[in-house]
Amino acid sequence: MKFFFLIAILLILLPQDLLSREKWPTYAQDIKYKTSIDQSLQAMMIYKAKAQKKRPLLVALHSWSGNYRQTGWQNDALQWCHENDWNFIHPNFRGANSNPDACGSEKAVQDIIDAVKYMQHDSLVDSDRIYLIGSSGGGHAALLLAGRAPQIWAGVSAWVPISDLNAWWAQKNKQKSKYARNIEKVAGGKPDNDASAHEQARLRSPLSYLHLAKKVNIDISAGISDGHKGGSVPFTHSLYAFNQVVPDKEKIPEAIIEKFYRTQSLPVELKAPQADPLYGKKHLIYRQESLHARINIFQGGHEIISHAALNWLKEQRKNKDAVWHSKHIHTLRSSQKNHPSGL
Numbered sequence: 223m224k225f226f227f228l229i230a231i232l233l234i235l236l237p238q239d240l241l242s243r244e245k246w247p248t249y250a251q252d253i254k255y256k257t258s259i260d261q262s263l264q265a266m267m268i269y270k271a272k273a274q275k276k277r278p279l280l281v282a283l284h285s286w287s288g289n290y291r292q293t294g295w296q297n298d299a300l301q302w303c304h305e306n307d308w309n310f311i312h313p314n315f316r317g318a319n320s321n322p323d324a325c326g327s328e329k330a331v332q333d334i335i336d337a338v339k340y341m342q343h344d345s346l347v348d349s350d351r352i353y354l355i356g357s358s359g360g361g362h363a364a365l366l367l368a369g370r371a372p373q374i375w376a377g378v379s380a381w382v383p384i385s386d387l388n389a390w391w392a393q394k395n396k397q398k399s400k401y402a403r404n405i406e407k408v409a410g411g412k413p414d415n416d417a418s419a420h421e422q423a424r425l426r427s428p429l430s431y432l433h434l435a436k437k438v439n440i441d442i443s444a445g446i447s448d449g450h451k452g453g454s455v456p457f458t459h460s461l462y463a464f465n466q467v468v469p470d471k472e473k474i475p476e477a478i479i480e481k482f483y484r485t486q487s488l489p490v491e492l493k494a495p496q497a498d499p500l501y502g503k504k505h506l507i508y509r510q511e512s513l514h515a516r517i518n519i520f521q522g523g524h525e526i527i528s529h530a531a532l533n534w535l536k537e538q539r540k541n542k543d544a545v546w547h548s549k550h551i552h553t554l555r556s557s558q559k560n561h562p563s564g565l
Contacts, residue, residue: 245293250300250310255340259332266290266313266337269303270345278351279309279341280535281334286359286384286401286565290314295561298528299355301554306536309345313337319359325408326366326387326426334363335371350376353535357381357526357563358455362428365463368438369431377439377538381526382448382455382563385432385463387423388413393449393456401454401565432466439544440467440515441534445522446486446507453524454565458483464510464517472512482508482519500530500551504560514544524563529553 246252246267254263267290271277282299284292290312303310315333319325341347354375356364361383368378384390387405391413394402406412408426411419424430442460449456458479465473478489488494488508495509501520504527508519520527533552537545 245297246291247297247300247304249304255337257329257333257336259329259336264314264316264333264337266311267300268312268341269300269310271303271307271309273307274346276346276348277308278306278353278536279311279338279345279347281338281352281354282310282312283315283334283354283356283360283363284312285357285563286319286362286404288359289317295357295526295528295563298554298556298561299532301556302528302532302552305554306552309341309347311337311341315363320404320407322408322410325359325404326363327408330363331367331370334367335374338374350540351538352540353377353379353538355379355381355531355535356383357561358524358565359384361563365428365432365440365442366426368435368440369428369433372435372438375438376540376542377441377535377544378435379441379531379535380443380460380463381531382444382453382457382524383428383442383459383463384455385428385459385466387427388420390455390459391423394454399454428463429466432463436467437514437541438467439538439542441518441531441544442516443518443520443527443530445504445525446519447523449483450486452522453563455524456483457519460517460519464515467515468512472510474510474517498530500533500548501527502529502560511544511546516544516546522560524565526561526563528561 251268254265282296315330316324323329354364361380364380365383391405409419409422413420413423444457444460461479481489495506504520504522510517533548537548
């Protein structure tokens with residue numbers, strides 16, 4: 223009994239970052255790199271491919287309240303890189319979105335770009351196969367970087383993302399949610415009555431830049447119950463993001479988007495999709511494909527299906543039309559899971 227008591231005390235006293243570090247496989251490295259915007263040292267988890275030739279790079283982004291030590295679906299992403307001999311990074315980009323340096327700031331954006339440059343300098347990276355993936359707050363950052371640095375990415379997979387911080391603040395403020403308070407800390411005030419705060423939220427929102435990403439292959443996915451009982455981000459954020467990267471004739475009318483969200487059922491104006499085995503039991507409710515963009519609404523909530531995301535990403539090449547259907551499915555050696563995208 224004394225032994226187990228001592229172990230319990232040790233777990234309480236150990237620093238939380240050490241405890242979380244143990245969730246990462248031993249082949250992951252915890253490193254720091256110098257950023258160009260303020261010369262600070264920023265942290266990230268990395269994995270270097272073993273082959274002595276250029277290999278893809280997968281950039282995984284933590285959630286709204288997370289940091290570079292966050293695990294969950296990230297373990298699937300890292301294992302994918304280990305099994306397929308890809309390079310991998312999971313940068314901090316100024317940590318949780320509760321301070322002005324995080325949440326789509328100039329520093330956070332440049333940190334992600336600098337993290338990619340670090341790996342390009344330090345490892346053998348195929349510049350035509352650099353992929354970006356994130357969910358929830360990481361989906362927000364993924365869509366933001368698609369617009370802010372479109373020249374980098376071969377494919378961007380964004381799950382249950384926030385695309386408009388002003389809209390999300392209004393949605394969360396009604397609920398007296400901590401996420402509304404987070405946005406106020408980031409923006410410097412309440413966006414509804416502070417013009418400067420409203421502008422800060424706009425500048426940190428993907429919708430302000432996604433029109434610059436129309437040639438980037440982007441896959442956006444959300445669960446139909448997200449924003450209702452199934453999560454904190456209305457799936458309208460995904461639909462409006464899709465509208466920013468497709469031609470006008472392919473945009474989904476606002477009235478239909480709002481009806482879709484309100485009823486949580488497919489409007490008659492939209493066509494039901496074919497089944498996609500990559501989604502497993504989380505069957506598709508709606509899908510629309512364009513030359514470079516796709517929207518998926520599936521039977522689920524605030525979550526990411528890593529199996530679907532990673533198998534789609536592997537088919538993409540920079541400056542090429544999107545490949546929407548994978549001919550060769552790679553299944554990770556461990557059991558596949560749908561991962562809740564904790565904010």
